[in-house]
Amino acid sequence: MARIQGRVLETFPPLIVDLDGTLLRSDLLMETAMAFVRSHPLKVFKLLGWLLKGKAALKEGLALETQIDVSILPYDPHVIEMIKAEKALGRMIVLATASHVSLAEKIAEHLQLFDLVLASNTNRNLSGHKKRDLLVAHYGEGGFDYIGNSKDDLPIWGVSRYAYVVNPDSGVEKTITSTRKIEHVIRSNTASLRDWRKALRMHQWLKNALIFVPLLASHRISQFELVRDGVLAFVFFGLCASSVYILNDLLDLCDDRHHKSKCHRPFASGKLSIKAGLLLVPTLLALSFGGALLLLPWQFSAVMAAYYALTLAYSLHLKRMMAVDVIVLAMLYTARIIAGVAAFNLTLTFWILAFSMFMFLSLAMVKRYAELRDARAREVNTMARGRGYYPGDLDMIASLGASSGYLAVMVLALYIQDAATTVLYVAPHIIWLACPLLLFWVTRVWMLTHRGMMNDDPVVFAIRDRTSQLIGAAFILMFWIAA
Numbered sequence: 408m409a410r411i412q413g414r415v416l417e418t419f420p421p422l423i424v425d426l427d428g429t430l431l432r433s434d435l436l437m438e439t440a441m442a443f444v445r446s447h448p449l450k451v452f453k454l455l456g457w458l459l460k461g462k463a464a465l466k467e468g469l470a471l472e473t474q475i476d477v478s479i480l481p482y483d484p485h486v487i488e489m490i491k492a493e494k495a496l497g498r499m500i501v502l503a504t505a506s507h508v509s510l511a512e513k514i515a516e517h518l519q520l521f522d523l524v525l526a527s528n529t530n531r532n533l534s535g536h537k538k539r540d541l542l543v544a545h546y547g548e549g550g551f552d553y554i555g556n557s558k559d560d561l562p563i564w565g566v567s568r569y570a571y572v573v574n575p576d577s578g579v580e581k582t583i584t585s586t587r588k589i590e591h592v593i594r595s596n597t598a599s600l601r602d603w604r605k606a607l608r609m610h611q612w613l614k615n616a617l618i619f620v621p622l623l624a625s626h627r628i629s630q631f632e633l634v635r636d637g638v639l640a641f642v643f644f645g646l647c648a649s650s651v652y653i654l655n656d657l658l659d660l661c662d663d664r665h666h667k668s669k670c671h672r673p674f675a676s677g678k679l680s681i682k683a684g685l686l687l688v689p690t691l692l693a694l695s696f697g698g699a700l701l702l703l704p705w706q707f708s709a710v711m712a713a714y715y716a717l718t719l720a721y722s723l724h725l726k727r728m729m730a731v732d733v734i735v736l737a738m739l740y741t742a743r744i745i746a747g748v749a750a751f752n753l754t755l756t757f758w759i760l761a762f763s764m765f766m767f768l769s770l771a772m773v774k775r776y777a778e779l780r781d782a783r784a785r786e787v788n789t790m791a792r793g794r795g796y797y798p799g800d801l802d803m804i805a806s807l808g809a810s811s812g813y814l815a816v817m818v819l820a821l822y823i824q825d826a827a828t829t830v831l832y833v834a835p836h837i838i839w840l841a842c843p844l845l846l847f848w849v850t851r852v853w854m855l856t857h858r859g860m861m862n863d864d865p866v867v868f869a870i871r872d873r874t875s876q877l878i879g880a881a882f883i884l885m886f887w888i889a890a
Contacts, residue, residue: 423551424554426504427504430486430554431481432596439475463528477513481676481677483573502515505526507527508524508528535559555572557575559581561583574841598673598678605673617744650695658723659722703750730795732771741763744759771808773861775794783798
């Protein structure tokens with residue numbers, strides 16, 4: 408006889424454990440679907456063909472066509488702890504899931520907690536009533552306890568002895584209470600507003616301040632209508648960028664879970680569901696493009712569309728190509744300046760375009776250098792996961808990146824000598840003072856990166872860093888005095 412949570416057990420009926428949303432803070436159908444799209448973006452319509460054959464065929468097709476690393480999936484530690492406690496008492500532990508049997512068996516082999524695996528296969532989708540009927544056939548009505556989380560589990564709880572509930576869906580707990588005794592409730596994975604802000608990467612919206620650069624350069628920042636359009640452009644571009652960030656996180660689940668810090672992102676950690684992310688992506692896109700088309704020049708929407716397409720290409724393939732990835736990153740930064748030009752109906756100048764490309768290429772190299780330096784510190788000598796670089800490329804990246812930053816300073820110096828500059832400024836020679844400021848800032852950024860002190864996006868770092876703020880203020884002051 409044994410005592411568990413204040414009750415005495417005379418017998419040990421099997422403990423049946425659900426997988427998706429219970430043992431696992433995710434859904435394997437969604438996991439495999441995102442992995443398939445990530446690996447085979449041009450075969451996405453193949454999903455529809457499988458689905459037309461039934462959900463079991465879809466699950467089998469995805470399971471066989473994708474490689475899921477079960478060792479890094481977001482398991483719920485509280486559920487695992489409970490299972491271990493029950494198993495120590497001699498109970499039979501059964502994994503019963505609607506996920507495909509090949510994946511369920513890999514998970515069972517990894518965790519070493521289960522005596523039996525019941526799962527979907529070619530001929531059956533083991534969900535809801537089908538799971539209930541199979542469990543009753545094996546153990547009889549009331550002959551097992553069941554751990555689950557969703558409305559699909561209600562039929563199983565209806566024939567189980569006791570109900571164990573894990574992070575229940577809305578209304579589930581109340582429904583169970585009316586028919587069955589709830590033995591234990593685990594609430595370990597409640598999403599917070601902070602998780603949503605993190606998923607939307609609201610801090611990355613700071614980059615959208617680049618939209619105002621053309622307005623500042625044209626000396627028209629005092630015009631209320633243009634400032635209003637700039638604020639609208641800032642918001643709409645932010646919504647579009649957040650949509651891209653979420654989609655990128657969903658496509659990069661595996662790579663993020665292998666990363667020391669990205670593994671804590673809301674989707675990678677299971678704090679937010681993949682389904683919620685997939686619903687949010689088109690919603691944000693509709694808000695951003697709908698608002699932009701209604702309130703801003705159509706050219707702004709065209710730039711946003713190009714930005715979105717380039718970002719999607721970067722997420723799916725280009726980020727893994729050496730040199731191409733950093734050039735694309737520089738283009739994505741520059742796209743915000745071009746979007747500002749479109750929003751304000753200004754003319755894109757050679758000087759702004761040249762300066763931004765060189766400067767943002769340098770900052771993109773900073774980002775790669777920081778990642779590779781961390782890999783080298785961990786004594787990793789293989790190609791960085793999801794990238795086209797080796798830790799041994801550090802010296803070359805530093806050389807190219809610093810050179811690109813200094814070229815941006817040279818562009819600024821040449822701009823001062825341009826004939827058009829004398830029209831915009833009363834004392835253009837004052838701008839020369841901005842050159843040593845920029846040289847200092849570029850050098851400082853690269854020195855901090857070399858020392859391992861650059862752990863954020865370099866643009867976000869610049870906006871948050873006190874020294875960078877002072878240099879930025881002095882930089883703007885030089886242009887103001889010159890004007």
